[in-house]
Amino acid sequence: MAYTRTDDYDHQTSEKLQSDYKSIIQLLGEDPSREGLLKTPERVAKAMQYMTKGYHEDAVAILNSAKFKESYKEMVIVKDIELYSLCEHHMLPFIGKAHIAYIPNGYITGLSKIARVVDVYARRLQVQERLTHQILDAIQEALNPLGVAVIIEARHMCMMMRGVQKQNSFTSTHAFSGKFEDADTRSDFIRLVSSQLD
Numbered sequence: 001m002a003y004t005r006t007d008d009y010d011h012q013t014s015e016k017l018q019s020d021y022k023s024i025i026q027l028l029g030e031d032p033s034r035e036g037l038l039k040t041p042e043r044v045a046k047a048m049q050y051m052t053k054g055y056h057e058d059a060v061a062i063l064n065s066a067k068f069k070e071s072y073k074e075m076v077i078v079k080d081i082e083l084y085s086l087c088e089h090h091m092l093p094f095i096g097k098a099h100i101a102y103i104p105n106g107y108i109t110g111l112s113k114i115a116r117v118v119d120v121y122a123r124r125l126q127v128q129e130r131l132t133h134q135i136l137d138a139i140q141e142a143l144n145p146l147g148v149a150v151i152i153e154a155r156h157m158c159m160m161m162r163g164v165q166k167q168n169s170f171t172s173t174h175a176f177s178g179k180f181e182d183a184d185t186r187s188d189f190i191r192l193v194s195s196q197l198d
Contacts, residue, residue, distance in 0.1 A: 009045075009046050009049050009050075010049065013045075013049060014042070014045045014046060014049065017041070017044070017045035017048060017049070018041040018042050018044075018045045019041070020041075021040070021041035021044045021045060022041045025037060025040065025041065050123075051084075051086055051123055052086070052123055052124055052125065053123050054119065054120045054121055054122065054123035054124040055123075055124055057120045057123075058120075059116075059117045059120040059121065059134075059135075059138035059142075060138050060141050060142045062113050062116050062117060062120065063109045063113050063114075063117060063138065063139065063142035063143060064142050065113070066109050066110030066112075066113050067107050067108075067109050067142065067143065068107065068108055068109070069106060069107060070104060070106070070107065070108045071106070072104050072108060073103060073104055073105070073146070074103070075101050075102075075103055075185075075188070075189065075192070076101060076102055076103070076104065076108065076111075077099070077100070077101040077189070077192055077193065078099075078100050078101075078111055078114045078115065079097075079099040079100070079192075079193050080097050080099065081097060081098040081099070081100065081114070081115045081118050082095075082096075082097060083095070083096055083097065083098050083118050083119070083122045083131075083152070083154070084122060085122040085123070085124070085126045085128075085131065085154075086124075086125055086126065087125075087126065087127065087156060087157070087158050088125035088126055088127060089127075089158060090157075090158040090162070091125065092156070092157040092158045092161065092162075093157045094126075094128060094154045094155065094156040094157065094158075094171075095154060095155055095157075096152060096153050096154025096155060096170075096171075097152070097153055097154075098118045098135065098150065098151070098152045099149075099150070099151045099152075099153075099193040100114050100118070100135065100139070100148075100149065100150050100151075101148070101149040101180070101189050101192075101193075102139055102143060102145040102146075102147065102148045102149070103145050103146040103147045103178070103179050103180075103185075104143065104145055104146070105143070105144055105145050105146045106144075107143050107144070107145075108143070109142070109143060114139070117135055117138050117139065118135060120138075121134040121135055121138075128152055128154055128156075128171055128173050129173050131152060131173075132150050132151075132152050132173040132174065132175045133150075133175050135150050135175075136148045136149075136150045136175040136176075136177060140177055140178075145178065146178050146179045147176070147177055147178030147179035147180040147181070147185065148175075148176070148177045148178065148180065149174075149175070149176050149177075149180040149186065149189045150174070150175045150176075151172065151173070151174050151190075151193065152172070152173050153170050153171070153172045154170065154171055155169070155170060155171075156169075156171060
């Protein structure tokens, strides 16, 4: 049986992006008709639509799609959530992990939905600082928990590949609401995030 690939992209957007990327390749001094570059504008057009598809997704709706009544009132932590995003200043990737916690106030959500919220906001042109707060705000709005905590640690290609070229630097951003604004609760979260499971 022959392999048939199916892609879900907006064809009109793809055609416009392909034309633009073909022009970019020419402006950079390359030949877009060269064999290795013939399909590059199409591939990049599709890749960019995938990497920015978060603009068309609703994080609060995702959380509400798996929202359950529950009396549990202890910290719920989902840590080491991989994230891949594009820096809005240079459109280069930043790659890292998100650690997220919330304290339920009558409702919980499916654990996979927390990871999906990260993807919704990461798959946009971003800055890490805004991304951190958008994740917190979506969880706060959907679940109205007693508190939310978000830590993101990421490496930025714009610092590694160009400019200052610092290969080992990490950027860490934090956002806390509700009970996580209390120093003891925040310390517990950071300790649990930092611990390794046996």
